[in-house]
Amino acid sequence: MPDHVRITLDESELPTQWYNLIPDLPVPPPPVLHPGTHEPVGPDDLAPLFPMALIGQEVTTDSYVDIPGAVLDIYRMWRSTPLHRARRLEQHLDTPARIYYKYEGVSPAGSHKPNTSVPQAYYNAQEGVKKLTTETGAGQWGSALALATALFGLECEVWQVAASFIQKPYRKTMMEVWGAKVHSSPSEVTNAGRQIRAESPDSPGSLGIAISEAVEVAAGDPDTKYSLGSVLNHVLLHQTVIGQEALAQLAKIGETPDLLVGCTGGGSNFSGLSFPFLREKLAGNMNPTIRCVEPAACPSLTRGEYRYDFGDTIGMTPLVKMHTLGHGFVPDPIHAGGLRYHGMAPLVSHLYEIGLVEAEAIHQNECFQAAVTFARTEGILPAPEPTHAIAAAIREANRCRETGEEKVVLIAVCGHGHFDLTAYETYLSGQLVDYEYPEEKVAEAMKAVPVVAGA
């Protein structure tokens, strides 16, 4: 067997439908509530922000949704993404585990995010929308939406979390090359931004704040809609191309995973890989353990409360039931900007609650140590977010070395770290800080979470 195995699919084997997990669940997830009435929201409540096609996908009970041809044409620019066997990493760890990783960093934007930005731009363009607004933390999502809007001829305006805007000027330029307009958030161009700046002039920003700004601008202009890169059902739906491909790729070499690991910030990359495997698990065809990995400094699943909260900081969005650290919580400045979110996808939260997935939290030094080992054995330099999944996989591979188990481990490596070298430099020079869980800050933020009767 060669040292390295890379499994790709023929164009004819690419998924042509997205997979919707919800109809297959033993318990349906709780409804999304209107923030004023606490009643379930309807399509009209969401129409100012999203095109009808995406609102339909948000609540669909169909198990499969056809991928439009124009979206497939663009997916084919980089899909299928490769599934690699990490033979060199296995040898380095001297583990009997067989480690595979699904690598989404080959997309033009460098992550899994274009899997949803492309259909979102497509459906908005179809419905006559002129401009999309959004937020971005690490810059991966903003880049992905800038790319997608360039391809469909839409304008794009991005609020980039201030800490990231300063740390990652290259991400900003990348978005500008694709034609987007980029603001540092909190900005002076929205009421939400001005309010935060008045209260906290040096705010490093947060995803919640940036969402408030992007939502405000979209809500105020009939030709503009808002686009979210994670959390929502339709986003998770679009990402299922990842797991469908991985299932087909593993089947080609006759492997069945014992463990799937993916990092969770909003939950879209994890969901994209795991939902098609969950379908197989629920159907009794395989029985993998499915594990979310989150930063110890922002551990919404392992430490947050499961209750209704706002998706943004100001409190403009509907209420969703999720594991939350409080919508006002601003995490410490860890380098995994994509994992600095106060909540978790409602669907992932629900899966955790009903015991279909498990979770663990890892500190960033262990993650970067894992990343350097990965880079020196597998070549690829991962983004800070998937280093969490890699670190968890290495933990498992080390356990297998002790027990002798030949576990098959599948890792979601959702993006490259080409814009995160400052973080690597900080790690290599021994300056990286492992922030403790900010118990008091979370307790304070939780006080502002609304109480929903009977939920």
Added chain:
Amino acid sequence: MPDHVRITLDESELPTQWYNLIPDLPVPPPPVLHPGTHEPVGPDDLAPLFPMALIGQEVTTDSYVDIPGAVLDIYRMWRSTPLHRARRLEQHLDTPARIYYKYEGVSPAGSHKPNTSVPQAYYNAQEGVKKLTTETGAGQWGSALALATALFGLECEVWQVAASFIQKPYRKTMMEVWGAKVHSSPSEVTNAGRQIRAESPDSPGSLGIAISEAVEVAAGDPDTKYSLGSVLNHVLLHQTVIGQEALAQLAKIGETPDLLVGCTGGGSNFSGLSFPFLREKLAGNMNPTIRCVEPAACPSLTRGEYRYDFGDTIGMTPLVKMHTLGHGFVPDPIHAGGLRYHGMAPLVSHLYEIGLVEAEAIHQNECFQAAVTFARTEGILPAPEPTHAIAAAIREANRCRETGEEKVVLIAVCGHGHFDLTAYETYLSGQLVDYEYPEEKVAEAMKAVPVVAGA
């Protein structure tokens, strides 16, 4: 036909041999000369710097050289690289031309350079070498060698041109993640570096200076060899996997190119794509025009003299017959760092001299304008070097719009520009300078080029 076409190869279709153009040439290229005796160099002259396997490949008359299994295993990590049809670019340009591009940016180091760094590290490791030294301009080559040495357990020491060291700190960190030690060149750790710094304390460095430093350290330590990322025959040989794949990919869809364009700095990416097509041209199977594209600020082929010169600035290397602007020439700080070399691969120079390839020079603003158009239509953000080839292809596509010709154009897109966003930012803000050809500086540098009797 879908809007986008991406052609890949099965693992079984990957090249298993490198192609050597030299035996197929109507006129053999001139020999490499010893700088002292002006006699042709022999293997012993090169042995302090290179392992015997590579010296053998440098002078081989075999048409094909087997790729070792351990090298193939690593190539398979990212090869075959995709061949894309640029349908969106064609539509944007409203051209009847059919434009294809071979994209090497999917390698872990982000360019075509690992195609040769991997075999170079392999052969050195096989012969017991402990450390490799090299220079890097844009950082692509240094990254590629750092990656390859990490995979084969060698040490790596890189001299990065000072201008690039300052402009691109991320490239330095990337090399460090893979375990390399990186110096800014001219450095204080070599005689060559100290000499240059004494003469010119603020020197921005050049590839020629950095080569002098890396060669000096390798020559002084029996366990250390030197590794070059372009120019030499064995480097060009390794890169022919690109063109062999592209030939097979075009054959799959029944296309024959009318024009190949590639950027030329040292010449390795251009050669890698074009040599297998030149084989077909010489055999009478097709008749493509093959065009080198170089920066107007460093135009070795279109403005340089064809004569024997040193490969480095200090004059430590053998003498090679090439198009040169003088080994002491330091180009203006254009952003295509990989194209800031005073000379050109002797083999490419020879092809230009005997009329098998042609050349043109383009200013950097036109190149970046082409790059932004490319990014907004094809998604991919190219490195500054291949923007030269893209700009040349767009010139041709625009000519085809006038003439109605349905030319098939194949572009070598040799790397991504993720570490070059500063250059894009400079372009987008209107600050990018088109340096005029420095006639007087070149004339001055040419005075120091040695005179070789009878050559």
